[in-house]
Amino acid sequence: MELSVAEENYIKAIYSLSQSGKVSTNDLAQAMQTKASSATDMLKRLGEKALVNYVKYQGVSLSDAGNRVALKTIRKHRLWEVFLVNKLQFGWDEVHEIAEELEHVRSAKLTEKLAEFLGDPRFDPHGDPIPNSAGELPKHSVKTLGECKTGEQLILQRVNDGNPEFLQYLERIALHLGEKLKIKSQYTFDNSVEIERQDGSVLMLSETVTNNLYVIEQ
Amino acid sequence: MELSVAEENYIKAIYSLSQSGKVSTNDLAQAMQTKASSATDMLKRLGEKALVNYVKYQGVSLSDAGNRVALKTIRKHRLWEVFLVNKLQFGWDEVHEIAEELEHVRSAKLTEKLAEFLGDPRFDPHGDPIPNSAGELPKHSVKTLGECKTGEQLILQRVNDGNPEFLQYLERIALHLGEKLKIKSQYTFDNSVEIERQDGSVLMLSETVTNNLYVIEQ
DNA sequence: AATTATTTTTAGATTTGCCTAAAAATATAT
DNA sequence: ATATATTTTTAGGCAAATCTAAAAATAATT
Ligand SMILES: [Mn+2]
Ligand SMILES: [Mn+2]
Ligand SMILES: [Mn+2]
Ligand SMILES: [Mn+2]
Numbered sequence: 262m263e264l265s266v267a268e269e270n271y272i273k274a275i276y277s278l279s280q281s282g283k284v285s286t287n288d289l290a291q292a293m294q295t296k297a298s299s300a301t302d303m304l305k306r307l308g309e310k311a312l313v314n315y316v317k318y319q320g321v322s323l324s325d326a327g328n329r330v331a332l333k334t335i336r337k338h339r340l341w342e343v344f345l346v347n348k349l350q351f352g353w354d355e356v357h358e359i360a361e362e363l364e365h366v367r368s369a370k371l372t373e374k375l376a377e378f379l380g381d382p383r384f385d386p387h388g389d390p391i392p393n394s395a396g397e398l399p400k401h402s403v404k405t406l407g408e409c410k411t412g413e414q415l416i417l418q419r420v421n422d423g424n425p426e427f428l429q430y431l432e433r434i435a436l437h438l439g440e441k442l443k444i445k446s447q448y449t450f451d452n453s454v455e456i457e458r459q460d461g462s463v464l465m466l467s468e469t470v471t472n473n474l475y476v477i478e479q
Numbered sequence: 480m481e482l483s484v485a486e487e488n489y490i491k492a493i494y495s496l497s498q499s500g501k502v503s504t505n506d507l508a509q510a511m512q513t514k515a516s517s518a519t520d521m522l523k524r525l526g527e528k529a530l531v532n533y534v535k536y537q538g539v540s541l542s543d544a545g546n547r548v549a550l551k552t553i554r555k556h557r558l559w560e561v562f563l564v565n566k567l568q569f570g571w572d573e574v575h576e577i578a579e580e581l582e583h584v585r586s587a588k589l590t591e592k593l594a595e596f597l598g599d600p601r602f603d604p605h606g607d608p609i610p611n612s613a614g615e616l617p618k619h620s621v622k623t624l625g626e627c628k629t630g631e632q633l634i635l636q637r638v639n640d641g642n643p644e645f646l647q648y649l650e651r652i653a654l655h656l657g658e659k660l661k662i663k664s665q666y667t668f669d670n671s672v673e674i675e676r677q678d679g680s681v682l683m684l685s686e687t688v689t690n691n692l693y694v695i696e697q
Numbered sequence: 698a699a700t701t702a703t704t705t706t707t708a709g710a711t712t713t714g715c716c717t718a719a720a721a722a723t724a725t726a727t
Numbered sequence: 728a729t730a731t732a733t734t735t736t737t738a739g740g741c742a743a744a745t746c747t748a749a750a751a752a753t754a755a756t757t
Contacts, residue, residue: 285704296745301706303743317706318704318706318752349596359584362585363581368577374569485714513716515734517714520714521714524713535735700757701755702755705753708749709746709747711744712745714743716740717739717740719737719739720738724731724732726729
C-alpha cells in the first residue's frame, strides 16, 4: 500500500492531535494549514483505505494500520534529525523542516541501516522519543514546565521542535536538555515562571516557553 | 522557483538523452516510462518556465537554467549514492533507486553539508562524476568497452547504474572499478569480447555488458 | 424549545500529471 | 510526387489535492 506524502502528513497530524483528546476536522485542518473542506476530503480517502476510523460529524481516530504508519513516519523523521545534527553538524533549529521531507523516503532498509549507523538512538535532538522498528516508543515526559508547582525540582527532557525561533531562543539562553531546574516562583497574572538553574542563576520564562518545555522529576 | 519531482525527473532525462544527440518526444517518453502525449504536456510546461527550448515537432534541449537544475539534481543523486554505500554499507546495486527519491530533497545546505561529510567525493560508487557545487563535472570516460579495438589496454572507470541485476553480475565476476583490462579478441557475429584480466585470467563479455562499461586508456 | 452561532460537509472549480483516441505534421517508400 | 508509415500534438477525461461558497448538522444561548 503506497501512501502519498499528503496522506502520511495527515496521519502524522492525527496521531499528534490524538495525544490531547478527540480530533475534530477543524483542528486537523488547522494543524495541516489548510481548509476544513480539504481535511474532510482526505478523511474520506483515509477512511476508505481503513487507515482512520471516520464517522461524519463525529471526529476521527487512527486505526491500527494508521497508527503503524504514524509511528513509522515519526521514527524516520526523528532518525533523520539525529543524522543531521550528529553527523552533518546542523543546528537543532534547522533540522525539523528538512526531516519533514526525508521522512517520506520509502525504503525500509534505509531506515534500519540509518538507525544502525546512528547507534540506534532512543531520542532525537529535541528529546523526542524514537519508536523502535517494532513501533514501540521509549518512555518520555508529557508534563510541561507550565504544569509544575513552585518548589519542584525538575530535569528538562524534551522541547517542541516545530518553531526554529523558539529553539534559537533556548540556545541563546543556553537552556539545554538534561539541565536541572527548580521552580522559584510562579506569577498567576501572566503564568510566567521564575526558575533557578544549576549554576545558581535565575531565569524568567513566559507561559509560551514553559508550555513547550517537557520535564521529569529530579 | 519550486520544481516538482516530476519536473526534475523530466529535466534529468532530457539532460541524459542530450549527451547522445537531439532529444525527441518519443525518446523522452520512453525514458520516462510514459506516453508521448504526457511528455508533450510536460514539455509545454517546462517551456513556459524557460527550463527548456521547445519548439513543436522540433525536439527539445535544456536552457541554461534547465542545465543547472539537471546538474544540481545529479549532484544530489550521486552524493546520496556515496553516502549509502560508504556510510550505510549498502551494495552498489541497491542505491540507485533510493537515490532517485533522496535527490529531490530541497535543502541546498543539506547538499553541501553532505558533500563535506563525505569528503567532497568526485565520483559516485559506479564511477559516475559528481558535479561540484558550481555545476562543473570532473573529467570522465564516455568510451564504452564495446567501442574499443583488439589489443587495447584499458582501465574500467565507470559502469551504468540503472540495472541492479547488471551490477550484481559484475559483482559475481568480481569486475571492479579501476581494474586493468586487455582486449584479447572480438567476435563480430554477436559483438562479444574476450578480455584478459589483471590476474591473467580470461573473461567473455556480451555486447550488452561491454556497452555498459566505460573505460579509459591505460 | 426556539433561535443563533459554530462546525462540518457538499458542490463545483482549479492545477498537476497522467491516460486513450483522433488529428496533424513529418519522414519514408514507391 | 504521391501514398504510406511514423511521430507528435491535440482533445477530452480521470484522480489527487487543494480552494471558495453554500448547505446541512451540531452546539450554544436566550
Ligand atoms: Mn521534527
Ligand atoms: Mn525533533
Ligand atoms: Mn544512480
Ligand atoms: Mn551512480
